[in-house]
Amino acid sequence: MMGRxxxxxxxxxxxxxxxxxxxxxxxxxxxxxxxxxxxxxxxEGFVGxxxxxxxxxxxxxxxxxxxxxxxxxxxxxxxAAIIYPKDAAHIVGFADIHPDLTVVEAGVGSGALxxxxxxxxxxxxxxxxxxxxxxxxxxxxxxxxxxxxxxPDNWQTVLGDLAEELPAHVADGEADRVLLDMLAxxxxxxxxxxxxxPGGLVLCYVATVTQLSRTVEAIRADGRFTAPKSSETxxxxxxxxxxxxxxxxxxxxxxxxxxxxxxxxDGVDLPSFRRxxxxxxxxxxxxxxxxxxxxxxxxxxxxxxxxxxxxxxxxAEAITSGGRPAAAAPTAPSTPADPTPPDEAxxxxxxx
Numbered sequence: 001m002m003g004r005x006x007x008x009x010x011x012x013x014x015x016x017x018x019x020x021x022x023x024x025x026x027x028x029x030x031x032x033x034x035x036x037x038x039x040x041x042x043x044e045g046f047v048g049x050x051x052x053x054x055x056x057x058x059x060x061x062x063x064x065x066x067x068x069x070x071x072x073x074x075x076x077x078x079x080a081a082i083i084y085p086k087d088a089a090h091i092v093g094f095a096d097i098h099p100d101l102t103v104v105e106a107g108v109g110s111g112a113l114x115x116x117x118x119x120x121x122x123x124x125x126x127x128x129x130x131x132x133x134x135x136x137x138x139x140x141x142x143x144x145x146x147x148x149x150x151x152p153d154n155w156q157t158v159l160g161d162l163a164e165e166l167p168a169h170v171a172d173g174e175a176d177r178v179l180l181d182m183l184a185x186x187x188x189x190x191x192x193x194x195x196x197x198p199g200g201l202v203l204c205y206v207a208t209v210t211q212l213s214r215t216v217e218a219i220r221a222d223g224r225f226t227a228p229k230s231s232e233t234x235x236x237x238x239x240x241x242x243x244x245x246x247x248x249x250x251x252x253x254x255x256x257x258x259x260x261x262x263x264x265x266d267g268v269d270l271p272s273f274r275r276x277x278x279x280x281x282x283x284x285x286x287x288x289x290x291x292x293x294x295x296x297x298x299x300x301x302x303x304x305x306x307x308x309x310x311x312x313x314x315x316a317e318a319i320t321s322g323g324r325p326a327a328a329a330p331t332a333p334s335t336p337a338d339p340t341p342p343d344e345a346x347x348x349x350x351x352x
Contacts, residue, residue: 014046029325072147079133091116103128132160180205225263237252
């Protein structure tokens with residue numbers, strides 16, 4: 001269970017870092033062992049040790065420490081690609097997520113953004129997460145349950161399309177924030193405008209320039225929002241060792257664009273934010289071109305999604321049971337720090 005302090009206990013999530021900075025994330029479970037290239041150690045060897053202690057694995061010292069939220073997100077099982085911490089942190093900040101809000105999210109994916117939102121809501125308000133695929137929802141629910149040690153009372157997941165299901169779960173003018181992480185967010189502008197209260201905010205997270213352009217034009221054409229603002233977040237690490245201080249050779253570059261706009265009151269006309277559609281605007285005829293493959297996304301196989309759902313469920317059960325092994329449940333291997341294959345990880349750019 002995340003949020004604990006003091007010595008490690010059964011059921012704790014522990015991040016173990018070896019001499020070469022290779023990390024493994026484990027859930028302390030009775031009868032299990034951590035296996036590394038340096039040898040193995042029973043999970044019992046971690047129980048009772050202080051947070052931030054060194055534990056010997058073979059003859060190599062390993063740092064054992066409780067992971068932070070972004071560590072948990074990067075190591076948790078996933079079926080769909082996640083919103084990475086650098087973007088999730090900006091979403092929480094730019095959308096001003098705070099307690100007592102009613103927040104709508106689509107789609108939930110593997111639950112990465114849901115974790116940041118629920119942490120910011122701090123047990124208050126309401127988060128309604130929409131997901132089209134049942135297997136992805138199962139992964140997200142297990143990841144969130146594992147992190148909090150139980151399912152948050154203020155979290156609701158809905159299986160289905162937001163544009164169709166939103167009115168049945170969120171009344172008109174009830175939502176404070178609508179966050180869209182989907183292939184074609186412009187299809188949900190009408191439903192979003194109805195659900196948002198005056199002054200509410202819509203935030204869209206898209207991967208490509210073409211998606212961003214169409215989303216911005218749809219928001220502008222709707223007439224019920226302020227002028228959209230678009231940005232992206234780049235993170236560049238630095239190598240600092242003595243007098244050798246320089247940018248890292250590699251950096252986390254583009255992952256996605258963030259677009260935000262505010263809902264204005266009904267009947268308010270903002271002529272400076274509206275314009276006539278030009279001939280170069282998108283036509284409905286090209287709707288079939290918007291597929292995951294067309295924008296460079298890989299669609300996870302059903303097998304991988306099922307495996308991620310199983311691993312997330314096993315991890316959540318280990319955490320919520322206090323480290324007691326589940327009866328007749330298959331054991332899950334230690335999860336590396338970032339299990340995403342290279343072709344599905346964040347984009348990396350060379351920096352001179």
